[in-house]
Amino acid sequence: MTFENGREILIRVRGLAKSFGSHQIWDGMSLDVYRGEILAIVGGSGQGKSVLMRVITGLIQPDAGYVELFGKDAKTLSDKERLDIETRWGILFQDGALFSSLTVLQNIQVPMREHLDLPQAMMDDLAFLKLAMVGLPPVAAHKYPSELSGGMRKRAGLARALALDPEIVFLDEPTAGLDPIGASDFDQLIKKLQQTLGLTVYMVTHDLDTIFTVCDRVAVLADKRIVRTGSPSELQQHPNHPWIEEYFCGARARAAMPSAAKAQAGMRSLMV
Amino acid sequence: MLKRDHQLVLPTQARAPGFRVELRGTTFRLIATGAWTVAEATRLDQALKRLRVPIPPTPDFTGEMDIAGIAEIDTAGAWLLQRTAAAWEASGLRTHYAGATEGFRILIEEVRRRGNTERPQVEQIGAARQLVDDTTRVLTGVWRDAVQLTSFLGEVVAGMGRLIRQPWRFRTTSFVHHLDHAGLRAVPIVALICLLIGAVVMQQGVVQLRPFGAEPFAVNMVAILALREVGILLTAIMVAGRSGSAFTAEIGSMKMREEIDAMRTLGIDPMDTLVLPRVLALVVALPLLTFIGDVMGLVGGGIMAFGVLGLDASTYLDKLHEAIDFQHFMAGMIKAPFAAIIIALVGCMEGMKVEGSAESLGTHVTSAVVKSIFLVIVLDAIFAMFLSGIGV
Numbered sequence: 001m002t003f004e005n006g007r008e009i010l011i012r013v014r015g016l017a018k019s020f021g022s023h024q025i026w027d028g029m030s031l032d033v034y035r036g037e038i039l040a041i042v043g044g045s046g047q048g049k050s051v052l053m054r055v056i057t058g059l060i061q062p063d064a065g066y067v068e069l070f071g072k073d074a075k076t077l078s079d080k081e082r083l084d085i086e087t088r089w090g091i092l093f094q095d096g097a098l099f100s101s102l103t104v105l106q107n108i109q110v111p112m113r114e115h116l117d118l119p120q121a122m123m124d125d126l127a128f129l130k131l132a133m134v135g136l137p138p139v140a141a142h143k144y145p146s147e148l149s150g151g152m153r154k155r156a157g158l159a160r161a162l163a164l165d166p167e168i169v170f171l172d173e174p175t176a177g178l179d180p181i182g183a184s185d186f187d188q189l190i191k192k193l194q195q196t197l198g199l200t201v202y203m204v205t206h207d208l209d210t211i212f213t214v215c216d217r218v219a220v221l222a223d224k225r226i227v228r229t230g231s232p233s234e235l236q237q238h239p240n241h242p243w244i245e246e247y248f249c250g251a252r253a254r255a256a257m258p259s260a261a262k263a264q265a266g267m268r269s270l271m272v
Numbered sequence: 273m274l275k276r277d278h279q280l281v282l283p284t285q286a287r288a289p290g291f292r293v294e295l296r297g298t299t300f301r302l303i304a305t306g307a308w309t310v311a312e313a314t315r316l317d318q319a320l321k322r323l324r325v326p327i328p329p330t331p332d333f334t335g336e337m338d339i340a341g342i343a344e345i346d347t348a349g350a351w352l353l354q355r356t357a358a359a360w361e362a363s364g365l366r367t368h369y370a371g372a373t374e375g376f377r378i379l380i381e382e383v384r385r386r387g388n389t390e391r392p393q394v395e396q397i398g399a400a401r402q403l404v405d406d407t408t409r410v411l412t413g414v415w416r417d418a419v420q421l422t423s424f425l426g427e428v429v430a431g432m433g434r435l436i437r438q439p440w441r442f443r444t445t446s447f448v449h450h451l452d453h454a455g456l457r458a459v460p461i462v463a464l465i466c467l468l469i470g471a472v473v474m475q476q477g478v479v480q481l482r483p484f485g486a487e488p489f490a491v492n493m494v495a496i497l498a499l500r501e502v503g504i505l506l507t508a509i510m511v512a513g514r515s516g517s518a519f520t521a522e523i524g525s526m527k528m529r530e531e532i533d534a535m536r537t538l539g540i541d542p543m544d545t546l547v548l549p550r551v552l553a554l555v556v557a558l559p560l561l562t563f564i565g566d567v568m569g570l571v572g573g574g575i576m577a578f579g580v581l582g583l584d585a586s587t588y589l590d591k592l593h594e595a596i597d598f599q600h601f602m603a604g605m606i607k608a609p610f611a612a613i614i615i616a617l618v619g620c621m622e623g624m625k626v627e628g629s630a631e632s633l634g635t636h637v638t639s640a641v642v643k644s645i646f647l648v649i650v651l652d653a654i655f656a657m658f659l660s661g662i663g664v
Binding site for chain 2: 087100101112116117118119122125126128129130132133138139141142144145146147162164165195196197198
């Protein structure tokens with residue numbers, strides 16, 4: 001385990017570089033993910049937010065750089081260590097990525113079946129429990145993914161990501177495509193699950209509401225690296241970067257920020 | 273998983289979950305230790321199932337789940353604890369938790385609240401009932417398929433009619449693309465297969481006819497067989513496997529990703545853009561491929577005739593002239609456009625029937641290939657009867 005400032009670092013990324021063809025997306029990018037935090041990765045389109053998630057989870061190989069997962073170098077992992085790490089994280093892909101030929105209940109049980117040897121009755125009980133925890137009604141259990149709405153598919157995908165009680169969950173645009181009420185429910189769900197299960201949450205998002213309501217820390221991807229990290233209000237008050245300024249102080253950000261911060265920002269603009 | 277705060281847990285200690293039950297005063301205590309996590313859940317589950325639920329002698333006995341010794345817990349562990357606590361409650365012990373940190377308490381409370389939801393009943397169907405149901409479905413499916421295919425044929429014919437009145441609706445690019453994929457790119461495989469089968473039939477024919485001294489007639493047999501049956505059948509089966517399945521997969525995956533719905537809402541008729549170009553391309557391509565198949569079958573026979581009968585090329589051609597005429601060639605060729613329509617129709621129709629899942633796509637691709645090969649062979653049999661009826 002790696003510690004820094006008394007906090008445990010679950011994932012450490014150093015000097016990452018990746019290019020697709022002649023287009024270089026990062027050069028020397030570094031990032032730390034601490035245990036127990038909700039971290040949001042933001043950045044403009046094409047900055048490689050989703051690619052970073054895929055590099056960390058090993059779906060894409062970087063051109064250069066170093067990824068450390070739970071204190072171990074991702075490159076030198078043996079197959080067994082790799083498997084062990086895969087049981088310690090859960091991933092929610094953008095549209096849920098549920099297996100279309102399995103019911104929701106079977107989808108949730110896939111990781112349990114693959115990695116553990118649990119009795120069927122217990123897998124059923126645990127799957128129904130996870131289903132209830134992500135806020136899906138029990139009748140959804142025997143439905144197929146194609147019979148669910150987009151929001152329900154996301155919840156079912158989250159239930160599958162949580163099947164093995166992971167230490168960290170990766171969420172790719174968790175609130176994209178949800179209506180504002182559904183998105184706000186999902187925010188609260190993430191917050192609640194994080195508190196209940198002691199999760200670390202790594203999310204790629206565009207949603208300013210999500211960032212202001214649930215995130216502890218924001219990492220901003222711009223200019224081929226992480227240009228800044230900090231709490232949402234910190235970044236808003238001291239942007240120090242044109243993209244951050246535009247993102248956190250634009251019209252949509254002012255609408256999304258909590259009222260206390262709004263008053264403060266209002267004062268600041270008065271003083272300026 | 274949740275870890276007990278600010279407590280250093282040695283790995284061995286953390287990995288060894290356990291519990292014991294003791295009676296202190298009027299309190300049954302379950303003292304749990306170690307890591308109650310999903311990785312250890314099977315062992316814990318078995319041990320807890322063996323544990324007998326204490327029966328309180330008097331109503332003032334209580335139960336206590338002492339979890340001060342638990343180093344790590346997750347939902348599986350919390351669920352196991354909660355199941356035990358619920359069983360104790362049911363036997364009349366008022367049970368509470370002791371030694372929980374704030375995090376543990378929230379998790380256990382959440383599991384207690386979410387754990388006892390009503391579950392939907394799954395309808396259990398007996399094996400005999402299943403067999404009857406499946407048989408009924410398969411048998412009625414044959415009729416339903418026939419109706420669907422006929423109505424789809426009707427739609428395609430109506431689409432063609434529209435195309436004749438409004439020729440600018442014809443998708444030339446798409447037509448040429450499918451002509452290339454289903455026609456030109458199938459030439460090597462069709463040619464090779466027909467060449468080999470022609471050679472094999474010639475060799476076997478000579479071997480079988482030799483005892484009767486009739487081996488020169490093997491040439492007649494190969495020539496008639498290649499032109500009337502083998503050329504068209506082999507080509508159609510190859511094309512059904514190659515292009516029929518591709519049609520189903522292409523249209524099916526478009527259906528899965530709602531592309532076809534998008535087309536309809538944009539005022540684009542999938543019949544015009546997807547089905548008609550494929551049907552027409554195959555109607556043009558299959559006769560051409562059949563011609564290549566016929567020629568290659570005769571060439572294969574010729575090579576083998578040189579090998580086993582010692583016939584040179586000019587003698588072989590002379591013998592062919594004697595054996596066959598234009599009628600035989602046409603008897604095979606006339607079937608090609610009909611086979612093409614069947615293959616393209618079945619392929620496109622099965623594609624349109626694909627639903628949301630990947631499994632459904634696989635099922636429909638399989639059934640497209642099986643149905644089109646079956647129907648091509650039925651078609652061939654019908655033509656054989658018809659042609660012999662009119663004396664060709």
